[in-house]
Amino acid sequence: MLKKEKIPKVTIQRMAVYLQMLEELEEEGEEVVSSTRLAELCGVNSSQIRKDLAYFGEFGVRGVGYYVRDLIASIKHFLGIQKVWNCAIVGIGNLGRAILRYKDLSKKGYKIVGAFDCDPFKIGERVGDLEIICTRRLKEKAKDLNIKIGIITTPPNRAQRAANHIVEAGIKAIVNFAPTRIQVPDDVIVDYVDFSTHLIYLSFSLSNLGK
């Protein structure tokens, strides 16, 4: 995992949430938003928002709040997502297809440029704008396509093999959706999206609140 970070991961995650909410406000034509309102929309308290935004010196305007468009630009700059990040998906089942069809992703600066699967019956099939390519060709394609992030959406028993292909291709960041841990070299960052973790959190909360 990330060792040299100074800004906590949870802060980055909250920033991503603020950004999403601000973009929704912008679409609705809102020009300004108070920290109280933004906090309410994001489900955090307003002192948290002010603290987080202070990381990049964004303090808002007294009596007005934040200018939506400016704040979006500041957060994007802070998060390094003015540029486009090319991503590859490995494992084109239902989940892989769901992500391929997730339209807002490119708006957020992430472009899926490669769809890989090792199933010979899937290779060559078109999904949206992409043609499914054999996973063995990931290494060859990664440079051409300038892939920076690998997304694993295989079944759990194939996740490590997918990770190996991604690592061999020189890709340094992985989002793993398969419900299993993967082993990668120290210089590769892995983030896990584990659906059952969220369910466990909810059921724990329900149990302990006596609902």
Place this chain on the structure above:
Amino acid sequence: MLKKEKIPKVTIQRMAVYLQMLEELEEEGEEVVSSTRLAELCGVNSSQIRKDLAYFGEFGVRGVGYYVRDLIASIKHFLGIQKVWNCAIVGIGNLGRAILRYKDLSKKGYKIVGAFDCDPFKIGERVGDLEIICTRRLKEKAKDLNIKIGIITTPPNRAQRAANHIVEAGIKAIVNFAPTRIQVPDDVIVDYVDFSTHLIYLSFSLSNLGK
């Protein structure tokens, strides 16, 4: 969100990770595991594991480590997942189908007992063991099926409507996969699974590590 919690959310999430790894070890026939080994597999440090497990007084056996089966039972007891939690999915697109076919979910104590969608062309279609039901019937079905958790996998512009149906059905916990915030009463817990947040975290890390 959850206000009365004493145990941090991140601890619960790590517990879920330990549980998953321990279950994999058990499947591989391992009977004991050291905290160092478990830490390595889970991508945390071993003092963190010992600290987390101390929440329920599980300290392991000196010179041996943890008995895998016993530790699984303790964590499950702690997390309140010896029982089965019935869930409903609202929105049967690719993502909904991926979750419906996620086989390990019932092993973990979560059973999807209802699949809902408002698309008349989908209503009545069978997905696995379930028949897709009109979302308007969620309220009527929730009691019969004893649904405790609602999972939203609709497009973003339909997420609030899905949430309203879930809330009206008296369900107090929601996992929202739609990339948008939803508004619910204070007594309903919402957890967000936002895919783009994970990408943002990774690209931020890549930018800042100069990779």
